[in-house]
Amino acid sequence: MRSLLMVSAGVAMLGLTAPAAAQNMPAPMHMMPHDGTLLTVVAEGRTTRTPDLATIRAGVTTQAATAAEALAQNSTRMERVLAALRRAGVAERDIQTASIQLNPQYRYQENEPPVITGYQAVNMVSVRFRDVAKSGSILDVLVREGANNINGPSLSLDDPAAALDEARRDAVARAAARAQLYASAAGLSVDRIVSISETMEGAGPQPPMMVSARAQSESADTAIVPGEQDVTVTLTFRFLLK
Structure with a gap:
């Protein structure tokens, strides 16, 4: 009989039976593994870039x-x-x-x-x-x-594609490490990834600053400092543990 191990916001739920798994995981039954324990991990990958x-x-x-x-x-x-x-x-x-x-x-x-x-x-x-x-x-x-x-x-960022890919790799590494941790703690091992879904954040424009015309006219050279911008991707993984 399969069971479900779900990790979200730092909370682990162990030992759920198949009916409970069906109630909490609305995925079609043909997508569910025949045996083993499901672990859901949400991992945020992050990198930084200087806005251009x-x-x-x-x-x-x-x-x-x-x-x-x-x-x-x-x-x-x-x-x-x-x-x-x-x-x-x-x-x-x-x-x-x-x-x-x-x-x-x-x-x-x-x-x-x-x-x-x-x-x-x-x-x-x-x-x-x-x-x-x-x-x-x-x-x-x-x-x-x-x-x-x-x-x-x-x-x-004019072209955030490379930064997003770097954030994705970071998210995959974080999720894999967390899956290994929970599997080891539960006396199991990671068999494979069942599914991955993605949510992107931080790739678009940042909230604007307000610049007054009066301040501009009195300034010899208005400085705009780009600083650094976070580029983040949130991935949701479902691992099969055995």
């Missing part, structure tokens, strides 16, 4: 008495911002319109309906910097050219 891609949202916010005037002023200043990005060597594929907004501005008074006092236009672009070290100085240029709305950066 910075994504920043930059744009222009303008206000005027009429919608047409607000948009016209915004368009003029935004053209200067886009021209500055191109002069700095940012490729067209790394510049993308993120949002365009035109909103009326109201004056509110008690017991009176709102009155439109003007219009606000906002135009934002998402910019990817493939040289993180230079992105801070480019932000300074953007502010001088009229950008007054900047969010970011979000730091990430």
Whole structure:
């Protein structure tokens, strides 16, 4: 009769009978081994990399008495911002319109309906910097050219594939060592791996920092420090112990 040994969050459950195993493990019965004990191990593999891609949202916010005037002023200043990005060597594929907004501005008074006092236009672009070290100085240029709305950066890896594979190997090694430990403690040996499933974490952009336009304009050279980023993969293994 087979039994189930499940390890999750540091808790081991030993000696479950086949009905209990069927209740806790919803896998089809034809996938279950004919004999032996099942051990479930969740292992996180981890590695670190220095981010090589910075994504920043930059744009222009303008206000005027009429919608047409607000948009016209915004368009003029935004053209200067886009021209500055191109002069700095940012490729067209790394510049993308993120949002365009035109909103009326109201004056509110008690017991009176709102009155439109003007219009606000906002135009934002998402910019990817493939040289993180230079992105801070480019932000300074953007502010001088009229950008007054900047969010970011979000730091990430341009190609995380190699880092993810390294994290996977780390997870496999951790899971195998843990399976050997539990098998030895239970007086059994690891026969084979029954199944593996994967959950990825930490390969995408990190939460952005907020960068104010005022701080940018007063800075001679805004520094963006990439630091290190964790790349993690969580693998769930089912081992057969005998």
